[in-house]
Amino acid sequence: MTRRVIVVVAAIAAVFATAAGTQEPQAPPLDAALVSTGAAVYAQYCASCHGTAGQAAPGWQQPNAAGELPPPPHDETGHTWRHADGALYGIVMEGWRDPFNRTDRLTMPPFAGVLSPQDARAVLTYLKTLWTEDQMRFQVEQSLINPFPPDAR
């Protein structure tokens, strides 16, 4: 009887301790060196398609004359923040083709062999400076289950 009471009390205490310690993930401060490197990478490789400030071109939501989606924005008006670090890294390095393209071309070209894993991580870190706090928090949460691969950390 006494052991049962102790077990029950311990279980209740564990529940309260967990509840008290549980907090919404906070967006950690971004590494300034990574952001600086990433900004340079973005300017060289990404800005021509996605806009100098990640704003893309007007009408990006509609297919162009070739039946392909134009490059989307990477700032708070876009949807980059909705994806985990691992997913974004994969898209940058391997490219991506929109299944609704009218052509067989890749929608986003691959940058493996052009960018090092660390540079890919840097440019994605830079993009995070273009998001709102809420967007960054959401993205942090998504990245917990799909982080950057080991060679990019």
Place this chain on the structure above:
Amino acid sequence: MISTQTRAAKSACKAAFRFVFTLVAAFGPWWGSIAVEAQEAGGSRAVVGLAYDQATSALFKADDGAIYRSLDDGATWQPGLTVPEGGAIGAIAIAAQGGGLYAAGPGIGVLFLDGDGSWLARNGDLPTTNVTALAAHADQPATLYAYIPEFGIYRTEDAGGTWQLMDRGPADISHLIHSNMPGSMQTGWLYAIAGEGVQVSMDCFCLWRALGAFDAASTIAYDPANPTQLYAASRRGLFQSSNGGLDWEAVPSPPAEIAALLVAPSGTLYAGGAGGELYRSIDGAATWERVGD
């Protein structure tokens, strides 16, 4: 240190649990039993939803008041399960990997059918029970999507324990399905009957796009064995797409106003009518037969 007797007792309990669980899994929920009112199948109430549970080989159809089950591909139906008063069924969905049956609708929110035949509310922290569309993730058993017109599309990743508002989405969503068609930046795609048209978005809610040019679209379904294959019904009839909805062509339609569509894992296509009829096609909509009368 655990005693030998205690270890033996625990093993016996585990064995008994596995035996009972196997029975429940094999025969499904205790249909038509406690806590719910049985209702005869058929009638003229519009079919609002169709679903197939691969784990139990059961076909489900719903009207706004009850859900019915068939174990012979729609030929015969067991008396239906009604939902709690004060609401109406607007959608049903089977969670992936044998995750069970969910029902949703205005006034009832999201309900889960428990193993003993009773409904469990799975509304979590949804702001209202005015859910007009429901979809189950094609692969993740605990992930569902619920649409509330006043707010948008919510997602749960813990079987309805908690919900997160993901996106405003297109307006007036009346039907929602989740597909695991390849090519998504996330885990799949959401197709919606919104207003009178069909729209699609990756399930990251990155961009909603209109598909086709439908006249009063009513419902949409995809082939789980070949997710690029879709069927959509509209006022002008039934249409199919073999490329995820990019292009559509008309196909023969059953002689009814189609209110619900379903492609079973076998490839059989089911169409539920606005007058309660059910048709099925085993040849990709080339021909139809009425079943379950």
